[in-house]
Amino acid sequence: xxxxxxxxxxxxxxxxxxxxxxxxxxxxxxxxxxxxxxxxxxxxxxxxxxxxxxxxxxxxxxxxxxxxxxxxxxxxxxxxxxxxxxxxxxxxxxxxxxxxxxxxxxxxxxxxxxxxxxxxxxxxxxxxxxxxxxxxxxxxxxxxxxxxxxxxxxxxxxxxxxxxxxxxxxxxxxxxxxxxxxxxxxxxxxxxxxxxxxxxxxxxxxxxxxxxxxxxxxxxxxxxxxxxxxxxxxxxxxxxxxxxxxxxxxxxxxxxxxxxxxxxxxxxxxxxxxxxxxxxxxxxxxxxxxxxxxxxxxxxxxxxxxxxxxxxxxxxxxxxxxxxxxxxxxxxxxxxxxxxxxxxxxxxxxxxxxxxxxxxxxxxxxxxxxxxxxxxxxxxxxxxxxxxx
Numbered sequence: 001x002x003x004x005x006x007x008x009x010x011x012x013x014x015x016x017x018x019x020x021x022x023x024x025x026x027x028x029x030x031x032x033x034x035x036x037x038x039x040x041x042x043x044x045x046x047x048x049x050x051x052x053x054x055x056x057x058x059x060x061x062x063x064x065x066x067x068x069x070x071x072x073x074x075x076x077x078x079x080x081x082x083x084x085x086x087x088x089x090x091x092x093x094x095x096x097x098x099x100x101x102x103x104x105x106x107x108x109x110x111x112x113x114x115x116x117x118x119x120x121x122x123x124x125x126x127x128x129x130x131x132x133x134x135x136x137x138x139x140x141x142x143x144x145x146x147x148x149x150x151x152x153x154x155x156x157x158x159x160x161x162x163x164x165x166x167x168x169x170x171x172x173x174x175x176x177x178x179x180x181x182x183x184x185x186x187x188x189x190x191x192x193x194x195x196x197x198x199x200x201x202x203x204x205x206x207x208x209x210x211x212x213x214x215x216x217x218x219x220x221x222x223x224x225x226x227x228x229x230x231x232x233x234x235x236x237x238x239x240x241x242x243x244x245x246x247x248x249x250x251x252x253x254x255x256x257x258x259x260x261x262x263x264x265x266x267x268x269x270x271x272x273x274x275x276x277x278x279x280x281x282x283x284x285x286x287x288x289x290x291x292x293x294x295x296x297x298x299x300x301x302x303x304x305x306x307x308x309x310x311x312x313x314x315x316x317x318x319x320x321x322x323x324x325x326x327x328x329x330x331x332x333x334x335x336x337x338x339x340x341x342x343x344x345x346x347x348x349x350x351x352x353x354x355x356x357x358x359x360x361x362x363x364x365x366x367x368x369x370x371x372x373x374x375x376x377x378x379x380x381x382x383x384x385x386x387x388x389x
Contacts, residue, residue, distance in 0.1 A: 001038065004031050008053065009038075009046055020053040027065035029072065036074040044076075051080035058084035064093070070100070070108040073138060078114050086118035094119050101127045106136045113142035117149050129155050133173055140173075144180035156181060163193040175203050179210040187211060191223040194230065195325060201234030208247045217255070225264045226325050228252065232268070232275045236285040242293045250300050257307060263318035267326040270312050270333040273304040322346035331358045340364075344372045353382050360389045 007015035008023065008031070023031050035050065042050075054077060058066065066081050085093065094115075101112035101124060109131055116124040125147075132143040132155060147155045159181065162174035171193050178186040187210065194203040204227045207216070216224035231249075235241055244250065253272060256265050279285045280301050286294050312333075319330035320339045327343070331354050334340060340362075343355040356373045359365040370386060377383050 002031075002034065004028075005034055005038065008035065009042060009050055016049075016053055017057070020050075020057040024054065024057040024062050024065055027068040029068045032069045032077075033072045036072050036077070039074055039076060047076040051077050055080040055084050058087070060088055063088045067096070067100075070111045071105070073107045073110050075138060078111060078142075082111060082114045082118060085115060089119050094121055098123055098127070106134065106139055109134075110136065110139045110142055113139060113146050117142070117146040120150060122150075125150065125152060125154075128152070129158075132177055137176075140176065141180045144177045145182065148181035148183065156183065156186075160186065160189055163189050168197050168199045171197050172199050172202050172206075175206050179206045182210065184211055187216075187220060187223075191220065191227070194227070200230045201238045204228075204230035205234055205239045205243065213247055213249075213252050214255070217252075222264060222325075225268050229268050229271055229326065229329060232272050235275060236279050241279060241286060241289055241297060244296050244300060245293060250296060250303060253300060253303055257303070261312060261315055263315050263330070264326055266312035266316040267319055267329040267333070269304065269307050270309065270316060271329050272300075273307060273309070274332075276301040276304055322348045322351050327351060328354055331355060335362065337362065337364050341369060341372075344369060345376070347376060349377055349379055349382050352377060353385060356386050356389055365389055 001009075004019055004022075008019040010016055022028065039047070063084055066085055069077075069081060085097075097112050097115050098121065100108050101116075104112065109127070112124075113128060113131065116128065128143045128147050128150075129152070131139055132147065134140055134143075144155075155177070159174045159177045162170050162177075165171055165174070175190055175193060178190060187207070190203065190207060190210075194200050194207070197203055207227050208231075211219075213224060213228060216227060228249075231239060231243070231247065235243065253269070256269060259265060261269070276297060279297055286297065289297075313335060316326075316330045317334045317336040317339050319326040320334055320336065320343060321327065322343065324330065328351075331340065331343070337359075340355060340358055341364075344352055346352060346355075352373050356365060356369070359369055370389070373386050374383060377386065
């Protein structure tokens with residue numbers, strides 16, 4: 001870290017004010033590039049301070065120098081840069097940024113998309129729509145959020161159509177768009193997409209950024225519990241363990257534990273208890289996480305150790321039916337052999353396979369059970385798996 005950057009990120013007011021002023025006055029993109037290169041090594045509060053220093057250093061005489069920084073993107077500084085530009089914006093600046101949006105690099109376009117969330121010029125709509133599903137997540141997010149501020153029905157309806165796609169990556173990209181767009185009326189269709197996707201954990205990990213889990217529990221009780229269940233499934237493998245803090249999972253579990261337990265809550269809490277045991281028993285899951293995340297996960301583990309597992313195991317069997325979205329979780333935790341064996345007669349071949357595997361785990365998969373399981377199986381791969389159990 002060079003001396004200029006040390007001063008810019010440091011605690012001495014005279015130093016950081018002078019460093020920020022020089023950086024903006026001289027359009028020092030090299031220093032800004034180095035600042036961004038150190039994103040992973042600076043505490044969030046330091047980056048927040050630097051963003052404010054950048055904003056404070058801007059004036060009517062130097063604000064256009066910020067355009068030189070558009071070659072290097074960081075979500076920590078885009079708000080400060082764009083809000084400063086918007087403060088002094090005129091028609092010439094907007095025309096210049098629109099041209100950059102049309103012809104610039106991906107990084108430049110990312111800043112441009114943010115600019116038009118402040119300066120809502122309808123001439124930017126085409127560029128926003130065109131870039132809303134690019135290969136760059138930051139550009140996508142800024143375009144979607146700005147289109148949401150425009151309340152652009154064209155892009156919103158396109159995303160709703162994409163949710164119906166048979167391509168799970170298409171579905172996920174539509175979910176990400178809708179979450180950033182910010183219209184909570186889309187929640188129902190997002191839940192439906194989650195239920196029919198092989199990437200349900202990925203979709204579930206986006207939903208709390210549109211509405212927090214407490215709001216979801218109040219307004220979409222069963223779908224909220226299912227979302228929480230998929231988040232639990234994904235933690236450590238698909239989703240970052242740090243999301244426990246973003247989503248306030250400890251408080252969510254405290255809420256569920258204090259409620260009168262039903263079979264769906266039972267499924268979620270049993271699943272959570274097992275997951276957090278796994279996360280804390282294997283170093284590979286938490287090795288790269290910060291101290292705050294590790295402490296929170298260990299705290300959640302201790303909280304979940306207090307649940308009445310025997311009671312919840314009895315309750316969860318109510319989800320042992322093929323119409324329940326919690327059926328797979330119920331099969332992991334229920335020990336009601338009679339109810340489990342009944343699922344061998346269902347019409348869902350994947351559930352039949354999971355049921356046969358569960359009976360095998362419980363040492364209860366006899367030849368009669370295999371015969372019943374195979375009656376409705378037409379998929380040769382599933383047949384082979386069940387015969388080999």
